[in-house]
Amino acid sequence: MSFWYNQVPMEENFNSGHLACQGCGATIAMRFALKALGTNTVVVIPACCWTIIDGAFPAHAIKVPLFHTAFETAAVVASGIKSGLRIRGKGDVTVMAWAGDGGTFDIGIQALSGAAERNEDIIYVVYDNEAYMNTGIQRSSATPYGAWTTTTPEKHPEDRPKKNIMEILAAHSIPYQATATIAYPEDFIRKFKKARDIRGTRFIHVLSPCPPGWKIPSDVSVKVSRLAVETRVFPLYEIEDYGEKYTINYWPKGLPVKEYLKIQGRFRHLTEDRIEYIQQFVDRQWEKLVLKHKLSHGTLDNIPKNVIYR
């Protein structure tokens, strides 16, 4: 057992030989998720990168049943599977819908909203690589401001901010929501274990770097995910008690956003004033989040600061 990551189970529910690109963040995310959830799990996957990653017929990469479904239906199919399992007396099986940002932010949002509103007993995970990567890097509503994609080329980069999916789900009053990213395995696994043991709709927003889509070398996907947290672009937090209780899990170092942007080719064209604009946007979002934490807890002192947070 590795001595730094004693919270990461050795159990491996995911086989090598899958078809992801080199350095894919989504595969690391699935690996952690299945380590946390265990084999008593069913995964539902709509059209997304993972349709490919899992492998072509007759092979299959993960060691739990996986159901491929249509783009807009991940949440509703997961709900159906859960109901079916319950009727057959297998209510203890965890059903996880695992969708990309396209299938969550854009195309699957009505099914997700419906399932969340009915508080279906599913875990819905969006592994967010911030564009339609599988079809060739087209913009989605999860693409951040200023980013290059093939449909928002450098001359006309993305001019709208990223949709705040956590707030949309918080407005549905579901029992558990969290953000997680691959650079913090122990935090990631803790959140998935916590979600597994809660009933009702659980929503987890995973930032999952995509080396080709973000124009980064394959070996920096963990680093970029860490920088997203440390620059406060993607803070790690949870929303519990039906959208009421906000908890920031880690107080980031607060590095300048530029650190995060400059290592990604998709932001290469940004001028100083655009970077400053993004910085201000990130700062405002962070301040709001801090206020929400303070509102929920009455203090900021319980946020872990200056810790090795893996």
Added chain:
Amino acid sequence: MKEKFGLHNLPEAPVTLETTLINKTGSWKNIQPVLQESTAPCTAACPAGIEIPLYFDMLIRGRFDEAAKILHESNPFPSITGRVCPHFCEQKCNRGYFDEAIGIRGIERYLGDLYLDKKWSPPDVTRDEKVAVVGSGPAGLSAAHFLRKKGYRVTVFERDQKLGGVLRYGIPDYRLPKDILDREIEALKREGIEFKTGVEVGKDISFEELKNSFDAVFFGTGAPLEREMRIPGEELFIKGVEFLKDVNTGKIKKFSGKVAVVGGGNVAMDVARSLLRLGATPVVLYRRTEKEMPAIREEVERAMEDGIEFKFLTLPVRAEKKNGKIELTNIKMKLGEPDETGRRRPIPIEGSEFTEEYDAVITAIGELADLSIFPEDLLNKKGWLDVDLRTTATKDDRVFAGGDLVLGPATVIEAIALGKRAAINIDRRINGLELKEFRPFEKVVEYKKIVLDYFMEEPRQKQPEVPVEERIRHFDVEEVGDYTPEQVQKEALRCFSCGHCNGCGTCWVFCPDMAIGWENDQPVFIYDYCKGCGICSAECPRDVIQMVQVRTF
């Protein structure tokens, strides 16, 4: 696949039948990771090349026996160096750029003391050849220990009545208690090394006789002679090394009055600090400035903490006896161009002479080896012993030499290192093999290669210290205390473990292809499935995994 499906017997639903393990995705890559350990800066900086990250790793895992064995492999006397070493390792520690260097010396001392009385079973005599070691200082003892470990019968000749050389007669008790030294020597006696005290080579036994009755001889006779100042009135001065010897043998128990200590090296510091503890008021006269002092920095700082007066840029030029006191005339100096040692050369300022009265003057301006026992043909043109430092061999096939004898006044750890080097080469010479030349480590882990995100700032553990006002009143009270076991654990965990895989698991945890297995607390790469993304190499906190080109056809 249990059943072959074809167009004639398609399954009812498209279910998968096997795993992706059939896809050997390893064929996608053009670079692949390899576990390639390199040298940590501490190991590279240590003259004895102690593999510090290696034994720290064992400490973290609680395998103290193995940790102590690794430590003793390069340094047989960690209890001694754990106290008196200037810790070159800590000076080069990568953690020093991050927050504070690791307390390597404190851990070495803790581990050394822990195993002081329970070192391992004595090695068997497996060889017929006999080796003589002349001098029982750190170089001699180290050579004797390593030769004994190789199975030789070893006899150590010491001219004094007690063993230890400079460790006993040069280093004062407040730095190295005699008890520790005695226990280290006891351990050597248990190893089966024969010691002959009170035997002086050149007097009781001749060089030729020694050479003829042994298969090889190692000389570690140190630098016991004080350099002369060559000024009028020098006969009034006391020599530093002799003074220290008298203090350490208990001949001098008290000393009073105002005493000038001339010099800026370790002997000067030991003399000045000893004088203070014996009741005198020492004043250090040094011809350059504090920056150029050759003494261990820590010792200079401690001397200053003790409240000892320093007069820099001051050089005595003559002395006279007047009313039972010594009238010392000094000249003021200024610094000129750097000399061959890189330090700025002191130049006298004309007409700046001044006179002071002292009760005694002790000189410690450098120590020299006693070369009178060696035949002429072993010396070089300058009159020094001709020794190849890379092998410790002299011009005579059966004579080797190390320690201060060849280095001039240096450190204990350098003497230990040369002793070991000599043991290796004496063994090779006896076996008729070519001598092994010492080479400095090539690939040393740089600070920028450490992934700092995996570490957080944490202050260094402090060893307990006797307060200054307390320590200057005692001669035999050790000024620095031991780490507690908890402190050792904490301090070892602070180590970056540069270039040595300590099984942290970062590569394993982040592999997107499940292509890193975990065996014996180390990663094992499964190249059939590794796609060569490089995450393991980029994230490895200690630069152990390198990406190398895959052979393409």
